[in-house]
Amino acid sequence: MNFGKAESPAPAAYVANSWLATASADFRISVRPRNLLYLRFEYRGIRMRCSVCGSTEFRSHDVLWEQLISDWQLAPDEVKYVNDQQGKSCNTCKANLRSIALADAIRSYFRTSLTLEEMNSETIFGEAEILEINEAGSLTTFLKSAPRYHFGAYPALDMHAIPYATGSLDLLVHSDTLEHIENPVHALQECHRVLKPSGALAFTVPIIVGRLSRNRSGLPRSYHGNASSMPDDFMVHTEFGADAWTYAMQAGFSYLELHSVGYPAGIAMLARKRAEA
Numbered sequence: 001m002n003f004g005k006a007e008s009p010a011p012a013a014y015v016a017n018s019w020l021a022t023a024s025a026d027f028r029i030s031v032r033p034r035n036l037l038y039l040r041f042e043y044r045g046i047r048m049r050c051s052v053c054g055s056t057e058f059r060s061h062d063v064l065w066e067q068l069i070s071d072w073q074l075a076p077d078e079v080k081y082v083n084d085q086q087g088k089s090c091n092t093c094k095a096n097l098r099s100i101a102l103a104d105a106i107r108s109y110f111r112t113s114l115t116l117e118e119m120n121s122e123t124i125f126g127e128a129e130i131l132e133i134n135e136a137g138s139l140t141t142f143l144k145s146a147p148r149y150h151f152g153a154y155p156a157l158d159m160h161a162i163p164y165a166t167g168s169l170d171l172l173v174h175s176d177t178l179e180h181i182e183n184p185v186h187a188l189q190e191c192h193r194v195l196k197p198s199g200a201l202a203f204t205v206p207i208i209v210g211r212l213s214r215n216r217s218g219l220p221r222s223y224h225g226n227a228s229s230m231p232d233d234f235m236v237h238t239e240f241g242a243d244a245w246t247y248a249m250q251a252g253f254s255y256l257e258l259h260s261v262g263y264p265a266g267i268a269m270l271a272r273k274r275a276e277a
């Protein structure tokens, strides 16, 4: 095709369509079967593996709804990764990316590369006193096999007054619960208090990495779930951003690890208490 003939300039739409046709043709010419094979190899090389059960098969579904996207003022790329965080999950054990990141934080505490499922059969949990507050995604099934496992449902368990003795637990786990707590730093101080020296808290909060955290006080009420059926216990008090880690430090934790899966979709933190505390 010749667009350069001065006597018959092509209409804009015609030019645009022709450009697309040209681009498409170029693509077909440049991508040969051998290259396609190479691309497939590259993809398989970074294939995600579920650290809960070991599966490499995942499925996705969108979980966000318009009201929450509007409340949270999410940009399209943020909608995509929050949907992955909550809705991209292992075909076998159903763990989503945030649960898999949380499993990575737990594996790091126990210094093992085994999956959570393997940790159970290998008795890696040993005598560790483990408290799970609220059901941490799909990890409950695997954690509750630990010999010294304890569970506290939120909001029955008050995170502003955790009913365990100071220095009594080795590992505390909660997932996407802290954003519903009125004073997250105080709740994290409580987590720090009940841990033994060298104990750790593995947790997730939904994090929007491109902004700073904000307290929703003074803003319209927002819920994770249907506002008409959700009690105020599930109202969101804090929208966490890139400074989410500072809350743990403010609460007295000395060391912090970040674990990511499909960054920035799944991010979990492992906050450790000082050994001599």
Ligand SMILES: [Zn+2]
Residues within 6 Å of the ligand: 050, 051, 052, 053, 054, 055, 090, 091, 092, 093, 094, 095
């Ligand atoms: Zn799995």
